[in-house]
Amino acid sequence: MSTPPPRRAPRQAEAERNDRALLQAAREVLAIDGAHATVAAIAARAGVGIGSLYRRYRTKEELFQQLSTLSLRHSAEAAERGLAAEDPWEGLSRYVTACIEFGQGSLAPVAGTIEVTDDMRALARTANKRLMALVTRAHQAGVLRPEVTPVDISLLIEQLARSPVVDQLRQQGREGLMPAATEARKRIITIALNGLRAGNGDPLPGEPPTDQLFTERWR
């Protein structure tokens, strides 16, 4: 009848490692399989049993929500770091690079399939506000093509956030070629970033895109 004394969980460290592995694995599997990503594939890639996944997240949707929240938080932080940089171009290009490397783009396929929480909405607003500041500052410094809008930047990030080469080599298990693929990917990103700089090449066609393109997909 006595209250048992509080005890430190025996295997808590392993649990935390597993959680991180699950989140990273989920990003990778989502990048490869898109909307058809399965919990079995995620658990397998994390080197973790299915049971452990379902102890931490009650459903597949809950896992994806957590993934989205973390991604948005990371994006907001990256934008803050970008604004902290002295050089406007450095700030913007580091923001873009950070978003790409974190695997922001893996989340595209879950848009519309999960319920958007208030947390997610607030983080998205913050990140977007900071991105606008980054773009404005770069425009004023004259280092960014004047026609480029924040939505252009977001779409460019989304476009570069998945790497067909890297994803497919991962899927085929050809780990030996991965370093070369990662290097090649960095070159592609550099090319795209160079295309954003002021003074180079053809003007951008069409009207500036509205952010409806970006928000509407999450319903």
Place this chain on the structure above:
Amino acid sequence: MSTPPPRRAPRQAEAERNDRALLQAAREVLAIDGAHATVAAIAARAGVGIGSLYRRYRTKEELFQQLSTLSLRHSAEAAERGLAAEDPWEGLSRYVTACIEFGQGSLAPVAGTIEVTDDMRALARTANKRLMALVTRAHQAGVLRPEVTPVDISLLIEQLARSPVVDQLRQQGREGLMPAATEARKRIITIALNGLRAGNGDPLPGEPPTDQLFTERWR
């Protein structure tokens, strides 16, 4: 006992229309669902019965092989047109644009899952030879960044050949936003092409990628 006179097939025109619709639908579904694309989804998007699909192609693999062959043929032809252009930059950039618009990138997920025919190998060789010529000519004219290799170009095409925004809006059936998405996509492509031009921005990092990255994936 007389030989029956040759007759024109009653519904042959419809059959041809269906074939074209199937191929286009396959490209779209592959772009959205990747390796998990199903025959049912392809037939439905084409507005055609499953039976009609299987009358034309004995298996799913046969359909994908035909798709790959057509895509390679298109790529070789686009490179030829590029070489025919007078301006070296115009020739290269039209080749890139043509490859992207044809949906070259939809095929990435089928790499390694289908048997490569001799036809496909020959077409790939031709296309690659012409791409090398395009790149060399652009280098000699001094309009292309000197570090850029043909493999860089191929990887850039692959990177741009799928559009996260467009694909997802299609999947969600939001046809109303598609024109805006298509315009926005063109801006992204222009940005990337501008990044290829000589004289702008940072140098490309790392070693030039080997074409092992590109060939190995088809086993």
Place this chain on the structure above:
DNA sequence: CCAGTTGCGGAGCGATTTACTCCGGTATAA
């Protein structure tokens, strides 16, 4: 060493989805 507790992996479950077959019906040329 022994209990006691906590988290582990994965076999198994019912429901769904898969590639593909088969056949009754329909559009078209003669």
Place this chain on the structure above:
DNA sequence: TTATACCGGAGTAAATCGCTCCGCAACTGG
């Protein structure tokens, strides 16, 4: 009208899905 070539999609066995459950291993306090 009749013959023919092609159509759509219900149906089939097999595979796969998200998720539950439980026997077992790893760790802590005595």
